[in-house]
Amino acid sequence: MMNLTLKQLRYFEALIHHKHFGHAADASGISQPALSMQIKEMEESLGVPLFERAARQVRLTRFGEDLAPRVRDILRSVGEVEDMARLAQHTMSGRLRIGVIPTIAPYLLPSFIGHLKQEHPTLDVHIRETLTPRLITELAEGKIDTAIVALPVSEPAFEEVTIFEEDFVLVRPESDAMRPVPSAADLQLMKLLLLEEGHCFRDQALSFCNIRSALPRDGLDGSSLTTLVQLVAAGLGVTLIPQMAMSVETHSAAVSVAQFPEPRPKRKIGMIWRKTSPLTDQFHQLARIVEIAANGMH
Amino acid sequence: MMNLTLKQLRYFEALIHHKHFGHAADASGISQPALSMQIKEMEESLGVPLFERAARQVRLTRFGEDLAPRVRDILRSVGEVEDMARLAQHTMSGRLRIGVIPTIAPYLLPSFIGHLKQEHPTLDVHIRETLTPRLITELAEGKIDTAIVALPVSEPAFEEVTIFEEDFVLVRPESDAMRPVPSAADLQLMKLLLLEEGHCFRDQALSFCNIRSALPRDGLDGSSLTTLVQLVAAGLGVTLIPQMAMSVETHSAAVSVAQFPEPRPKRKIGMIWRKTSPLTDQFHQLARIVEIAANGMH
DNA sequence: TAGGTTTGATAAGCAGATCTTATGATGAAC
DNA sequence: GTTCATCATAAGATCTGCTTATCAAACCTA
Structure with a gap:
């Protein structure tokens, strides 16, 4: 018995x-008895x-x-809650936690975040950069959106959408510039420098060359594309990098x-999210922005 | 559409x-579908x-x-409102505006307020001291409770309750102490000092002596009982004061x-309040406290 | 003082909201 | 693949809250 x-x-x-039952009832859009009773x-x-x-x-x-x-x-306070809802209905806002793999993050993010902030200034963007398996775990656990x-x-x-496809390019020492481009088979015989175990890009490169990842490849792994390119410049071998990384x-x-x-x-770059997430619409919108950012890079 | x-x-x-519909529903004392629907x-x-x-x-x-x-x-916040109500149900609290006439206020209030504060520490007491007609107006207007x-x-x-009856006593110069106490008829012939027009106590005294207030009584009116007593001490006449005022x-x-x-x-001292006031119970309680305070004075 | 007016309370009936139980659907676990 | 867990949906019962009609009290006017 206390049910307000x-x-x-x-x-x-x-x-x-109003200090008047009739008038207050009118103003509230109900009849006077209804107001009397509620009071x-x-x-x-x-x-x-x-x-x-x-x-x-x-x-x-x-x-x-x-x-x-x-x-x-x-x-x-109740009115403010309703206002918040009205706002949230229309604009993308609040915190948004985006995971990105290391072979995309440094090249795509500057442009992407610029576009995003411009279109949705109220959005509070958090970036998580790590390898795919960990992103998958964190996504499933709700640690990222x-x-x-x-x-x-x-x-x-998970839901998946493709955003764009991207070629791999060959990076050789400057001295090799005039040589013919090796075939996938040729690559198996060359000193191919790759990212360390765990990067999906490593697996994609290996699969292109039909090399089994399990084979011992001592001394040929780097922890970032930057490292790999520097090793190539030093004449230690050749490598593949995604086109997006080329200019940088x-x-x-x-x-x-x-x-x-x-x-x-x-490789095919895309976005993933939990099928149960209510933000599907926003994610599609987001994918568009990624696409625009990526296109703006060539 | 937007009816929280x-x-x-x-x-x-x-x-x-609970992060679980079934458990949350149990905790809320309703069935799971009911909770699902409300959410x-x-x-x-x-x-x-x-x-x-x-x-x-x-x-x-x-x-x-x-x-x-x-x-x-x-x-x-809603909980606090309900708490306030629960508290207000039982204890007298909040602001209470009490009017008192001048021939009661100085004698009764010290003791009364002491008792009141002791029994209801949260009560915020306001005192209004003025003549009866004005108190009546202010009471009707809701300016006092x-x-x-x-x-x-x-x-x-107004509702009226009697709290106690109080005798009037005769105040004479010290030199008259041994004389017989005059009758009401005798008083008519003496120099009777009274409060100025407007005090109900004046009318009550006059009525005891069967004197019509309208008669010219130049120079015989004072504005407070204190003044009257001092005038008596100076030998200018005699006066009546309520017993309560005696010792002071x-x-x-x-x-x-x-x-x-x-x-x-x-005279009969009592409390009055608007019949429409919801505080009837509290006022009766208050009257009891006044009574105790008055009894404690003799 | 009588009759009309204002204003809040009460009554009866209806419509919609909210609850219940029963059942369905989906994904996880064994 | 079967069972279990869990939330959604459906159908029906009950309660709540609203409406209109009417009453009662108190004020106002004449």
């Missing part, structure tokens, strides 16, 4: 304002009278007066870059 | 806490999903997370005090 409702609080406030019920559930009904005047009791500012406060990775991921719990990584290094002939090696 | 209810907010909080309705009325329902886990969306502290805040006056007041809009007013004055024989003049 927001409706009662609203009627209470209206009656305080009465409110008084009964509180166990304390709120108004003193005298002839031709409705006066707040002392207790009612004490209550008034608190009730106003509550109604204001979405991830930008190489597809396919093939997790039944090879700009100031003594290496030459070559396209492969068809069928070129490539 | 407190019930929904409570269910929302329960679901946040769904809340999401629809806000237009934004609050929870992400995945297999075996219920996870707050970003928006739900933003909402949670505000909802908690609202529910806490109750008044302690001489009865009867006979206002149909005659303690250090060169006057003698005498009781009248039966039928003694007296």
